[in-house]
Amino acid sequence: MxxxxxxxxxxxxxxxxxxxxxxxxxxxxxxxxxxxxxxxxxxxxxxxxxxxxxxxxxxxxxxxxxxxxxxxxxxxxxxxxxxxxxxxxxxxxxxxxxxxxxxxxxxSVAAADYVIWLKKEALPASREEEKALFEELLAFCKRPSVLTVKKTKKGEKEVDLKPMIWNAQAGELKLLRPAYAEAADAAYGLSVRLASGSAANVKPEQLLGAFLEARGGAESSVSFQIEREELYAVKEETGSLIPLEAFGSDF
Amino acid sequence: MKKLALSDEILLKIDKPARYTGGEINSVMKDPAKVAIRFAMCFPDVYEIGMSHLGIQILYDMFNRREDVWCERVYSPWTDLDPILRERKIPLFALESQDPVRDFDFLGITLQYEMCYTNILQILDLSGIPLHAADRTWADPIVIGGGPCAYNPEPIAPFFDLFYIGEGEVVYDELLDRYKEIKKQNKSRLEFLEAAAQIPGIYVPGFYEVTYREDGTIRAMTPVNPHAPARVARQLVTDMDGACYPEKPVIPYIRTTQDRVVLEIMRGCIRGCRFCQAGMIYRPVRERSVDELKALAKSMLLATGHEEISLSSLSSSDYTGLEELVRFLIEEFEGRGVNVSLPSLRIDAFSLDVMSRVQDVKKSSLTFAPEAGSQRLRNVINKGLTEEDILKGSAEAFCGGWNRVKLYFMLGLPTETDEDIEGIALLSEKVAETYYDTVPKEERHGKVQVTASTSFFVPKPFTPFQWARMCSSEEFLEKAALVNHKMREMLNRKSLRYNWHEAELTVLEGVFARGDRRVAAVIEEAYRRGALYDAWSESFRNEIWMDAFAACGVDIAFYTQRERSRDEIFPWDFIDIGVSREFLYREWEKALREEVTPNCREQCSGCGVRRYDCGVCLEERSAR
The missing domain is CATH 3.30.70.580 (Pseudouridine synthase I, catalytic domain, N-terminal subdomain)
Structure with a gap:
């Protein structure tokens, strides 16, 4: 069984x-x-x-x-x-x-949901600044192309992450995370669905790295906490993404 | 989120951050406001080594059973974290609470091998505790050492407030109770140390003065505080079944050296090998009962979820209930995803039968520890393993399908000749020949592989060889070269492998093993010059040590290459381990006469531990 x-x-x-x-x-x-x-x-x-x-x-x-x-x-x-x-x-x-x-x-994994927010020690002086940062990150995800340099064994290669970023929204952190999640010090965050698995795969750190590089600021990706919320697979009958949990049933 | 002593930024750039974050299953969390004593228990090596140590698990469990004590763990920060802690002035912390070690009441350091001594200074230094006990105040923890190297604590005496001499289960409660009283009464740190000195087994090095003769040997070691006894008596558990045992040991997330349930079946050894310190300082042999071990095995496997259980003792074959215990373990647990592992078994029909049931014969090898290459030298060291035992055991094993044999030897033993050394190659050759003689061609799975390994002999305190001269590293390497050369002359040389240990490291071990208080300055100097993790060949740098010896004007050869006279006062003579110095000297003389001494079950040799009235001393002897 x-x-x-x-x-x-x-x-x-x-x-x-x-x-x-x-x-x-x-x-x-x-x-x-x-x-x-x-x-x-x-x-x-x-x-x-x-x-x-x-x-x-x-x-x-x-x-x-x-x-x-x-x-x-x-x-x-x-x-x-x-x-x-x-x-x-x-x-x-x-x-x-x-x-x-x-x-x-x-x-079977095809996609994953992540929520990204700032760690306590990296929080800016005001909530407005914090909110603005995630609006900026959201805008970055919505660009027509999201280029980043990927290091491979053969050298460096430019890839466009855009086709692998499926869904992004910025907003109040507590609305982006499940109700049972432990409270964080941050108030705002970004939720994003990324391609994950053997066919196409992008890690949230890669997206964040591309953002920080394009932004050119002093922030490092260590300032952000990333939480995975869900993994999805394609349901063959409908072609839609459903959470891995939904493939099973209670007994 | 849980408070961590290190930031994410640091944790994400160092190797294996889980070494420092705690939170393991069965680790103990308490409210610091509700305990009277906070005890930091330290193994001065990296987490994966320290977490594998049974002794610490026993004490951790024992201390935490007390409601008024919270015992936490501390390990040496690895070489990648060390510079970060120094640069950013982050004080060393304990894993459970992540609180600085300096805020604890006690810092207990286990002393398992000499080459961890610079790591002890690292722990103190990073904690912000003065290296010298003399410079400490109530603002610092009481630093206490214990474990096998505490049987000669003198080379590290200035760094410790106290040493616990003997097995930890016995007087710690008394020590902790005394500490609570003294704290409650607002007495001084000195008053606590004086109270501690009166507890049997507790040694306060600051209360003794050592004077030396012109030739450098010790004239006298005298107590200079009225509360300090002239001799410190080693503590031992007299009833193993009554001793506490960690039924729920802490289970690390990261892979450690000992990732299994460890069952200590007995303490001590009946054999009396003359080079072996453990064989003397854990006398007499005391066994746990089979019934208790069966129950422990069941409950510990369930509490840990480990997939392997291993027996621990100095010589498992001498455990009287071995067959019953092993058969139980196999019948009960094999086939349920649990492996039974049986180290230190004598190779005989029983052990081969058992091993063939618990391991893949083709993948495993057989281990013998003849320790010396000739029967003559084996008599000198009182190693009761004969060439016949080895060849017969090998032949049986080869018939059972094994074709790999490991042989362990020591080089530089007292009275050793070139003939003894060459005997290592000859014995290896005979084992290889035995394979070709016993296994018919069509049944062979390839060639036989015989691997001989030699370590270099270090004379240890409280052994009959404590009087012996130790070789220089040049002599050691010449001996190794001789073995290597002889190996290549053998007919079956293609089936033989030979490897040897590092000679320089061994010489230092020799200095610390029998060193006195004057060696402490060298250890401190070497630490200041960057020596750390000396037990790890990748970080051991001999030139630092040579410079430190030179800078301190301490002569290595004085400690290693000198045969001691019968009456020389040794730095460790103030400890009463129960085994008498007369017995040890008698054994030294017998060694030089190549005479063997029967084991404790064959005949009592009057070593002195009979007065403890426990263990093998109370058994009926098979031969008188």
Whole structure:
């Protein structure tokens, strides 16, 4: 039975890498006594697939891992059991059942939502300045083309991010983030949907870097906190983007 | 967001920021306003090494069981963070609260190996604590050292207020209670140190004066404070089952050296190898019961979610309940995604059977530690492993499918001759020959691979070899060259590999192991000149040390290359470890006569620890 787990990555755990999150969940599965299935072979490992690794420094409300279990009680009981065995910074939000034919989390991701705001120590003197900065960032996202230089193995290459920026809005931070999110010191922010996955991929840090470079100011991308809010995949029947969570159902 | 001592900007530019952010599962958070004592427990090396240490986990758990104490962890900032902390004047902090170490009541530093001594100074320096205990006030934490290197604390004595001599489970409660009282009564720091000096096992170096003879050896070490005892008695746990054990150890997010449940099955060793300090200072052997270990294994695997469990002891094969325990672990946990790992097992039918069940024979190798290349020299060091044991064990293993063998030796042992040294190559060759003799051609999986490794012998305090001369680094390298040369003469040389340790590092280890208070100046000087993380070959710089010795006028050879006379007063003689100096000297003489001493289960050799009335001393002996 395939299960899809949605979890958060918050607080100081923004500093642990993707492999550490994997190791963490392997241990949580054993602590919570989840009937997870193991691969065959001499050194069996848990059958587990993570969607889209998050860069160190980012926080998230929309991380996903798919697991394969031989039995499970209910969505709610599983979620509570995982949370009792884990830390609040990596809180599990939901556990849902996937069809056996469903594509795994890693393979299906097509887009991601992010919210960007200023860290406490980088906040300007007035709320107006703060608001103006995000209006400027929004205007940047809405330009006809958003050019940035990408460093590759072969050298530098200019790419246009514009086709991968799908949706952007600036506004009051508390309206951009989910209701359960811990309050931030900032008041304004930008919400943006970016292409993510194997077909086309842009990281929010790249967008921010392009903005700061074009702006030419002293700000560094470290001044901004980026939070991932959701991951999406294409629903084949309709061709529309729907959250990864919506591919599963409660049980 | 949680308060962090380091800014995001710093954390995002250093390697593995999670070394400094805490928040691990089972780490303990308390309200600082509700505790009387804040204890910073430090392992003076990088997080991944320090987090793998069982002793710290035991003490962390033990301290935090007390409601009035909050114990937190501190590790050495890695070389990328160190300059940032200095430049920006960020004080060193503890992981849990992220509060500066200087604001704590205690800073406890575990002393696991000599080459971490400059890291201790880094910890003090970055914390803003005066390096010298004599310069500290109540505004500074009480700095206390413990662990194996505390059995000769003299080279680092000026940097510590206190040393705890022995096993941590015993008198810490008393020390903490005394601290609370003294603080409540608004007494002085000196009064606290005086009170501490009266607790058995606590050594206050500032209360002793050392005088020297003209030849540089010690004339006397005398207490200069009426509260300080002439000798400090090592503390030990007499009932292992009653000792506390961390059932919920802290689980790091980042991969550490020891990413598994560690079960300490016993303390001490019955063997009495004459070079081995652990074999003397942890006497007598004390076992945990099989029943308790079974229960601990279950509860710890569940509490940690680790996928591996490992047994810890100096010589697991000597644990009386080994078969029962190992069979239980395998039956209970294998097939449930949990690996059982069994280090330090003697190779015999039982261990081979067990190993073939828990590991992939093709990928694993077999390890023997003959320590010396000839039977003569093995008798000198009292290593009861014979060539026959090794060859028979190898033959059985080869039949079981193994084809890789590791052999560990030491070079520079007392009385060593060229013949003994060449014996390393000859023994390796015989192991290789055994493979070709026992495994028929059609059943071989490729060539056999025999890897011999040599470390250089360092005489340690409280061993029969504490009187012995140690080699110079040139001598060490000549010996290694001789092994290497002999290896190439062997018929099966293509199946043999040989590697050896760093000689310069070993010589320094030798100085610190048997050094006295005059060595402290060298450590401080080397630290000032930039020595740090000396245990890491990538950061060890011998020239700094050589300059520091020269600048301080301290002669390396005095500490290393001198055979001591029977009655010389050693810097560590003020410690009573329970094993008598007479016994150690008797063993030294027997070593020179190439005579072996039976192990504790065969016959009591009267080492002196019988008076503790515990462990193997109370067992019925198989042969009298």
């Amino acid at each position: 395939k299960l899809r787990i949605r979890f958060r990555k918050q607080e100081e755990l923004r500093f642990i890498g993707h492999l550490d999150v994997m190791r963490y969940f392997q241990k949580v599965m054993r602590r919570a006594q989840v009937a997870i299935r193991y691969s065959e072979g001499f050194s069996p490992h848990q059958i587990m697939s993570f969607a889209s690794p998050l860069s160190v420094g980012l926080i998230s409300n929309g991380e996903y891992v798919d697991i394969d279990v031989s039995s499970a009680d209910s969505s709610e009981a599983m979620r509570d059991r995982l949370n009792a065995a884990g830390v609040p910074q990596l809180q599990v939000l939901s556990v849902r059942r996937l069809d056996d034919s469903a594509k795994n989390a890693m393979a």
